Amino acid sequence: MTKPRLLFFATEDWFVRSHFLPLVRRARAEGYDVAVLARSSGALAGESGVRVIDAPFARGSMQPWDLARQVAHLRELLARERPDIVHAIALKPSALLALSGYREGGRVLAVTGRGYLGVRRTMWTQVVNQELRSALRRALLQPRTLLLVENKADRDWLSRNGDLDAKTMIMPGAGVNPDAYTPAPEPTAGPIVVGVVARLIWTKGVDLAVAAVHRLRTQGEDIVLRIAGEADPESPEAVSAAEVERWRGLEGVEVLGRMEDVSAFWAGAHIACLPSRGGEGLPRSLLEAAACARPIVTSDAPGCGDFVTDEMGLVTPRENVPALAGALHRLAHDAGARASMGAAARAKVVAAHTEEHAAAVAAEAWRRLMVGA
Numbered sequence: 001m002t003k004p005r006l007l008f009f010a011t012e013d014w015f016v017r018s019h020f021l022p023l024v025r026r027a028r029a030e031g032y033d034v035a036v037l038a039r040s041s042g043a044l045a046g047e048s049g050v051r052v053i054d055a056p057f058a059r060g061s062m063q064p065w066d067l068a069r070q071v072a073h074l075r076e077l078l079a080r081e082r083p084d085i086v087h088a089i090a091l092k093p094s095a096l097l098a099l100s101g102y103r104e105g106g107r108v109l110a111v112t113g114r115g116y117l118g119v120r121r122t123m124w125t126q127v128v129n130q131e132l133r134s135a136l137r138r139a140l141l142q143p144r145t146l147l148l149v150e151n152k153a154d155r156d157w158l159s160r161n162g163d164l165d166a167k168t169m170i171m172p173g174a175g176v177n178p179d180a181y182t183p184a185p186e187p188t189a190g191p192i193v194v195g196v197v198a199r200l201i202w203t204k205g206v207d208l209a210v211a212a213v214h215r216l217r218t219q220g221e222d223i224v225l226r227i228a229g230e231a232d233p234e235s236p237e238a239v240s241a242a243e244v245e246r247w248r249g250l251e252g253v254e255v256l257g258r259m260e261d262v263s264a265f266w267a268g269a270h271i272a273c274l275p276s277r278g279g280e281g282l283p284r285s286l287l288e289a290a291a292c293a294r295p296i297v298t299s300d301a302p303g304c305g306d307f308v309t310d311e312m313g314l315v316t317p318r319e320n321v322p323a324l325a326g327a328l329h330r331l332a333h334d335a336g337a338r339a340s341m342g343a344a345a346r347a348k349v350v351a352a353h354t355e356e357h358a359a360a361v362a363a364e365a366w367r368r369l370m371v372g373a
Helices: 013-029 064-081 091-100 123-140 152-158 206-218 241-248 262-267 284-291 321-332 335-352 355-371
Strands: 005-012 033-039 050-054 085-089 106-111 145-149 168-170 192-197 223-228 253-257 271-274 296-299 313-316
Touching: 005 013, 005 064, 005 091, 013 033, 013 050, 013 085, 013 355, 033 064, 064 091, 085 091, 085 355, 091 106, 091 123, 106 123, 106 355, 123 145, 123 152, 145 152, 145 355, 152 168, 168 355, 192 206, 192 262, 192 284, 206 223, 206 241, 206 253, 206 321, 223 262, 241 253, 262 284, 271 284, 271 321, 284 296, 284 335, 296 321, 313 321, 321 335
Parallel strands: 005 033, 005 085, 033 050, 085 106, 106 145, 145 168, 192 223, 192 271, 223 253, 271 296, 296 313
Antiparallel strands: none
């Protein structure tokens, strides 16, 4: 019997590997013939039984002429591959799949956040948001099309009076493997260390963490900020090299670049911080910090504030540096709260936000689409 064909569609193969490899492996375990359509960097070269189709769908541009060209290319690829299910990962691939009009198989539109389009309020972003929303809604109102989201705000962005509820499934983010993130005792010597793991783009709010820690240091607090991450040159919201150098020049701010060993990073920190401006799905960096049993200070942005409960951290209003500094100050002076919040954070991940939980939701979506074939 011929295996059903499942095509994952993303912009970058490294993103599939870093965030969604458990879904790829689950698809193989479920008996699908698996392929990944993405710009190939070789990140999946060693993954047995997975065929990579190289396609240069750049992440950054939402210009109409670029989208039209990419939709035409996608149509050609889908006509050649004829997958039984296409699982699009992230907003742009989901929009391209919706615009392609592909009806020969089931469609999973996995919206993992809206990035700067969910934050910026310019005339251009409002127009793009409306066009993307219309395209996604048209696709979702067709048979054999399901929506996966990581927070309810993204569902509500697309839904009208709950008309998509039956077609929507909530993902627990990409999920993490708790066994790969071993909790370690927090440092007992030296200053309080606040950690941020994030791409250096405006929406992540790393500049707000810099400002908050600088504010505390000017008040005499023995506290430092360590930033693990690098700029994303394809993002229109990338932090400039000059700004990163300015951060490096501030006393008490360390910019470490990309960190491969995230567990080791969190072992050297007391508090996890992500003061996002919005546009998130459910940030993997929060799941990783929680799995490492670190208390979290984050913003009330969707995907952040609704993940972090009072038992596991503190939530502050977006773009409010005094409130952010106050939350960091509170945890810096309460080791007992840090310990209890960190334990609660890890317990939440283990209970409902592992790779297995994420893969189970995706597998149920595929099953629903195959039954409806």
